[in-house]
Amino acid sequence: MNTTTPEAPPAEAIKQPTVQTLDSLSPDLIAAIRRIPGHDQARAPQPLRVRRPASIFTDPAHFAREQRAIFRRHAVPVGVSAQLPEPNMVQAVKAYGLPLLLTRNATGELKVFLNACQHKGSMLVERCDAHKAGRFSCPYHAWTYSVDGKLVGVPRQESFADLDKAQHGLARLPAEEKGGLIWAMLDRHATPDFSKLDALVEDWESLNLPRLHLYGHKTFELDANWKLVIEPFLEGYHVQRLHAATVGPLFADVPTVSSVLGGDHVRQVSGKADFEPAQLDVPGASVHKTITITYLAFPNVSVITSPYYVSVMLIQPAAADRSVVQYYMLTRDRADNDKARELFARSYEMVLNVFGNEDFRAACISQAGLASGALDEMTYGGLEAQIPVFYEILERHLDSP
Ligand code: FES
Numbered sequence: 001m002n003t004t005t006p007e008a009p010p011a012e013a014i015k016q017p018t019v020q021t022l023d024s025l026s027p028d029l030i031a032a033i034r035r036i037p038g039h040d041q042a043r044a045p046q047p048l049r050v051r052r053p054a055s056i057f058t059d060p061a062h063f064a065r066e067q068r069a070i071f072r073r074h075a076v077p078v079g080v081s082a083q084l085p086e087p088n089m090v091q092a093v094k095a096y097g098l099p100l101l102l103t104r105n106a107t108g109e110l111k112v113f114l115n116a117c118q119h120k121g122s123m124l125v126e127r128c129d130a131h132k133a134g135r136f137s138c139p140y141h142a143w144t145y146s147v148d149g150k151l152v153g154v155p156r157q158e159s160f161a162d163l164d165k166a167q168h169g170l171a172r173l174p175a176e177e178k179g180g181l182i183w184a185m186l187d188r189h190a191t192p193d194f195s196k197l198d199a200l201v202e203d204w205e206s207l208n209l210p211r212l213h214l215y216g217h218k219t220f221e222l223d224a225n226w227k228l229v230i231e232p233f234l235e236g237y238h239v240q241r242l243h244a245a246t247v248g249p250l251f252a253d254v255p256t257v258s259s260v261l262g263g264d265h266v267r268q269v270s271g272k273a274d275f276e277p278a279q280l281d282v283p284g285a286s287v288h289k290t291i292t293i294t295y296l297a298f299p300n301v302s303v304i305t306s307p308y309y310v311s312v313m314l315i316q317p318a319a320a321d322r323s324v325v326q327y328y329m330l331t332r333d334r335a336d337n338d339k340a341r342e343l344f345a346r347s348y349e350m351v352l353n354v355f356g357n358e359d360f361r362a363a364c365i366s367q368a369g370l371a372s373g374a375l376d377e378m379t380y381g382g383l384e385a386q387i388p389v390f391y392e393i394l395e396r397h398l399d400s401p
C-alpha cells in the first residue's frame with residue numbers, strides 16, 4: 001500500500017466551506033433526488049431472489065473473458081483529472097498491471113503513454129508522484145521525450161544510422177478526460193470510443209468533479225475479485241450491519257432511488273437517516289448534508305458524495321481473486337487553512353477506515369469463503385437490487401460479439 005497527501009501550504013484566514021445547493025445539480029439528478037421519499041414514507045424493499053454462480057468470482061477462465069470483453073475493449077479509468085492540476089505535469093502510475101505515464105502538456109491537454117523508452121523499453125519515469133516537467137530523460141541512455149511523447153533528444157545520435165526521431169515517439173494509449181476522470185483504452189490498437197461516458201458528464205460536471213482538489217490518494221491491494229469489492233458500493237443492505245459501529249447510524253435502512261444512465265452506469269440517490277424532503281428546500285442548504293449520491297460507472301469506478309468531499313475508487317482487477325483499488329479523496333475546497341486541513345484529515349482517516357477495514361475487508365472474507373467451494377451460488381435480496389442490475393450490464397458486454 002502507498003499513501004500520499006499533499007504538503008500543507010501556509011495557513012490563511014479562516015474560510016467558510018463551499019456549499020453545493022440542490023439547484024446547482026443537473027436537472028436529471030435533481031429530479032431523482034426529488035423522488036426520495038421521506039423517512040416515514042420510505043417504501044419496503046421488493047423481495048428478490050436473484051442468484052449468480054460463485055464461479056464468476058473465482059474462475060480464472062471467467063476472469064480472462066472479462067479482461068477480453070470488457071477491460072481490453074472499453075475505456076477504463078486510469079486516474080482523476082485533479083492528479084495533474086497544472087500544465088506541464090507528469091505522473092507515472094501503474095494501472096491494470098501496466099506502467100503508464102499520465103502527462104498534461106503546456107496547453108492543458110492530457111495524454112496517456114506506456115511508461116517505456118523507445119530505445120530498449122526501460123521505464124522512463126520511476127518516481128510515482130505528480131511533478132512539473134516539460135520533458136523527461138530515460139535513466140538508461142538518456143533519450144529524452146517531451147510531455148507530448150515526442151523523442152526530442154538522443155545522446156550521440158550520430159552513432160545510430162538513419163534514426164528518425166519522429167518515428168520513435170512514446171507508445172500512446174487512446175485517452176480522454178471526461179467528467180473529472182482520466183479514461184484510456186488499455187489496448188492501444190483498439191478503436192477508441194469514449195461515447196459511453198457522455199451519459200455521466202452532465203451529472204459529474206454539475207457535481208464539479210473536474211474542478212475538485214486532490215486531498216489524498218491511497219492504493220489498496222486486496223485478495224478479492226474486483227466485483228466483490230464493487231458489491232458493497234451498490235447496496236445499502238450491509239450499511240446498518242457491517243458499519244454498525246462507524247457510519248451505519250448516519251444512513252437509512254431503506255431502498256435507494258436508482259437509475260441506469262446511458263444503459264451502462266448505475267446511479268443511486270438516498271436520504272441520510274431521518275430524511276425529510278422539506279430539508280431540500282431550506283434556502284442555501286448543502287444538498288450533500290442530507291443526500292448521498294453514488295455511481296457505479298461502467299466498468300469499475302465508484303463515486304460517492306459526502307458533505308465536503310467526493311470519494312472516487314478505481315477498482316482494478318488483477319487476477320480472479322485479486323484487485324487493486326486506487327482511492328482518491330477529492331475535496332470541494334483546497335486544504336489551505338487550518339479549519340479545512342483539520343476537517344479533511346479527520347474525514348480522510350474516517351473514510352479510509354470505513355472502506356479499508358470494513359467494506360474491503362468484507363470483500364476479502366467473502367472471497368475466502370467462496371474459494372473454499374462452500375456455496376455454488378450467491379443470493380441477492382431486495383436491498384441489494386442494484387447488484388444484479390450491474391451484473392446484467394456486465395453480462396450484456398460479455399456476450400456481445
Ligand atoms: S533504454 Fe532508454 S535510452 Fe536506452
Ligand SMILES: [Fe+2]
Nearest residue numbers: 232239243359
Ligand atoms: Fe459500505
